[in-house]
Amino acid sequence: MLEVAGIDVRFEGVVALDGVSLTVRANQIVGVIGPNGAGKTTLFNAVSRFVSPAGGTITYKGQSLLGVPAWRLAHMGIARTLQGLGLWPTLTVLENVVAGAPSRTRLASDLLALPGADRRTAALRDEALVNLGELGVADRASGYPGALPHGIQKRVIIARALMAHPSLLLLDEPASGLSATDVNDLIDVLRSLRTRMAIALVEHHVDMVMAVSDRITVLNLGQVIASGTPAEIRANSDVANAYLGQKVAHA
Amino acid sequence: MRLFVIYTVDGITNGAVYAAVALALVMIWRATRIINYAQGAMAMFTTYIALIVIRHGAPYWLGFVIALAAGLVIGAATERILVRPVESRPPLNAVILSLGVLILLEAIAPMLFGGQTQSFPTPVSNIDLVAGGTTLDFSPFDLFTVGAVLVAMLLLFLVFQRTTLGLRMRAAAFNPEIARILGIRVGRMLTLGWGLAALLGALAGMLAAPSVYLYPSNMDEVLVFGFTGAIIGGLESPVGAVAGAVGVGLALSYVSGYIGSDLAPLGGFVILIVVLMLRPQGLFSFGTQRQV
Structure with a gap:
C-alpha cells in the first residue's frame, strides 16, 4: 500500500529524517513511535507532500508520490488528520x-x-x-x-x-489529550476501520500503539532504530534505552 | 423633508455601488489577506471594454455580460500570475503589487481607450419616475442599480453558504494546510475568489459609470468610499462591509446636499481617517478572531 524507502529530509542543514523507511500494507495498522523531535510528524509530512525529501522514494499502490501535489492525495485515497485538529x-x-x-x-x-x-x-x-x-x-x-x-x-x-474514502489513513497523535475511556473507544474504532483500510499513526501514547498496531516502527533522532511486531519492539533493548526506558524511569 | 428624501435615495443608490466594491475588497481580503487597491482600476478597465462592445452596435446587455466576464478573467489572472508569487512574502509586497496594478491599468487605459471623459449608457431610463402627476425621487436606473447589487449579493451568499464549492473556498481561505489535506485545490479556490471579487467590481464599474462618467481614474473615489465602507465593517464581514458602504453613501449624500457637493470626497476621507483612528478593527467587528 505505502512504501517509504530510505528518505532523507533536511531543514536548513538540520537532518530531520535520515534514511527512514516505512511499509504499510492493506488492512494493517502501523504505529510510528519515538521521543519528541524523533521525526515522526516530519515522516507524515513527507508522505503528505508538505515537505520534499532530498533522497529516497515514497510509493503508494506502486505509484511514486514524489511530484504529486498535496491536494491530490485525498483524491487518491490518502487521508490524514493533524495534531492541531483544524476544525x-x-x-x-x-x-x-x-x-x-x-x-x-x-x-x-x-x-x-x-x-x-x-x-x-x-x-x-x-x-x-x-x-x-x-x-x-x-x-x-x-x-x-x-x-x-x-x-x-x-x-x-x-x-x-x-469522507475521502481512504485506503490509507494517516493519523497524527489521535490519542493525545484523550481520557483512558476515550483511548479504548479509539482502539475499537481503529480496529473496525482496519477491515477496509490501512492505517498509519504517529503517537506518544505507547500503550495504545502497542495495543492496536500490527507493526511498529521506532524513530529516534531521525533514524529508524527498530521495526517489528509489538512483541518484538517490547523486547528490543535499543528501544527500551532510547524511548521506553525514559517512560519507565518517569513512571 | 423633500430634500431629505432625495438625498437619502441618492445615498442608498451610491451606497449600493460602494457596497459592491466593499464586498469585493472583503472577499479578496478574506481569501488572500490583501487589500486590492487595483479593484477600482480593474472595474474601470472592464467598463471600457463594455463601452467598446456597445459602441460597436451591440446591445447594452451584451456589453454588461462581457464586462462581468472580463472582470472574472482579469481578477483570476491577476491572482494566478501576479499575486501568487508574493502570497508567501511579507504583506507589504502585496500592497506594493496591487498599487502597481492600479498605476499600470490607469496608465494603459488612456493608450487603449483614450484619456477623455466619456458618457456611458444606461440600460433603462435615468430620469426620475413620475407616478400620478408627482415626481418620484428615483429613476428606473436607480432601481436597477440597487436591484443588481442585491441580486449579486444574494447569488454570492448562496454560493458561499449553500454549495460545497463555497464551503471549499471558505475552507481554503481559513486554513490552507488543512484544506490541502482534505483534497481542496487551494490555489484554484483563491484564483476563483479573486475572479468573483473582480466580477463584482466590474458590476460596480458598470453601475457607477453613467453618473461618474468614464475616464481612466473614474473609479478612484468609488474605491476610496467602498474601502471606507469595508473598513467600517471590519474588513472580515461581508454584511458589515455592505452596511458600512451604504452608511458611507448616505453620509456623503447628506454632506453633499446640505453642505456642498465639493465637500463629499473630503467627507469620505474624513470618515475613513476617523474610523481608522478610533476603531481600526471596524465598527462591526467584535474581536480579532478570523471567521470562515
Whole structure:
C-alpha cells in the first residue's frame, strides 16, 4: 500500500529524517513511535507532500508520490488528520465533515446554484452523518466544534478524514489529550476501520500503539532504530534505552 | 423633508455601488489577506471594454455580460500570475503589487481607450419616475442599480453558504494546510475568489459609470468610499462591509446636499481617517478572531 524507502529530509542543514523507511500494507495498522523531535510528524509530512525529501522514494499502490501535489492525495485515497485538529470554528460539525469530501468541484453548476449542486450537497451530508455515526458522535452534527470536548473533536476529524474514502489513513497523535475511556473507544474504532483500510499513526501514547498496531516502527533522532511486531519492539533493548526506558524511569 | 428624501435615495443608490466594491475588497481580503487597491482600476478597465462592445452596435446587455466576464478573467489572472508569487512574502509586497496594478491599468487605459471623459449608457431610463402627476425621487436606473447589487449579493451568499464549492473556498481561505489535506485545490479556490471579487467590481464599474462618467481614474473615489465602507465593517464581514458602504453613501449624500457637493470626497476621507483612528478593527467587528 505505502512504501517509504530510505528518505532523507533536511531543514536548513538540520537532518530531520535520515534514511527512514516505512511499509504499510492493506488492512494493517502501523504505529510510528519515538521521543519528541524523533521525526515522526516530519515522516507524515513527507508522505503528505508538505515537505520534499532530498533522497529516497515514497510509493503508494506502486505509484511514486514524489511530484504529486498535496491536494491530490485525498483524491487518491490518502487521508490524514493533524495534531492541531483544524476544525473550522464557524462551521457546524456537519459542515466541517462535508468539507472533507474531496469530490470534484463542478464550478458552473455550483456557481449558478443549480439543483444538481443541492443534490450533491445533500448526498455529502448524508455520508457525513454516517461517518459521524460510525465515530459515535452523530448527535453533535449541528453543534459548533469549539463547544465540544476535546475527545469529541478528535472523533470529528477522523469522521472528516473518512469522507475521502481512504485506503490509507494517516493519523497524527489521535490519542493525545484523550481520557483512558476515550483511548479504548479509539482502539475499537481503529480496529473496525482496519477491515477496509490501512492505517498509519504517529503517537506518544505507547500503550495504545502497542495495543492496536500490527507493526511498529521506532524513530529516534531521525533514524529508524527498530521495526517489528509489538512483541518484538517490547523486547528490543535499543528501544527500551532510547524511548521506553525514559517512560519507565518517569513512571 | 423633500430634500431629505432625495438625498437619502441618492445615498442608498451610491451606497449600493460602494457596497459592491466593499464586498469585493472583503472577499479578496478574506481569501488572500490583501487589500486590492487595483479593484477600482480593474472595474474601470472592464467598463471600457463594455463601452467598446456597445459602441460597436451591440446591445447594452451584451456589453454588461462581457464586462462581468472580463472582470472574472482579469481578477483570476491577476491572482494566478501576479499575486501568487508574493502570497508567501511579507504583506507589504502585496500592497506594493496591487498599487502597481492600479498605476499600470490607469496608465494603459488612456493608450487603449483614450484619456477623455466619456458618457456611458444606461440600460433603462435615468430620469426620475413620475407616478400620478408627482415626481418620484428615483429613476428606473436607480432601481436597477440597487436591484443588481442585491441580486449579486444574494447569488454570492448562496454560493458561499449553500454549495460545497463555497464551503471549499471558505475552507481554503481559513486554513490552507488543512484544506490541502482534505483534497481542496487551494490555489484554484483563491484564483476563483479573486475572479468573483473582480466580477463584482466590474458590476460596480458598470453601475457607477453613467453618473461618474468614464475616464481612466473614474473609479478612484468609488474605491476610496467602498474601502471606507469595508473598513467600517471590519474588513472580515461581508454584511458589515455592505452596511458600512451604504452608511458611507448616505453620509456623503447628506454632506453633499446640505453642505456642498465639493465637500463629499473630503467627507469620505474624513470618515475613513476617523474610523481608522478610533476603531481600526471596524465598527462591526467584535474581536480579532478570523471567521470562515
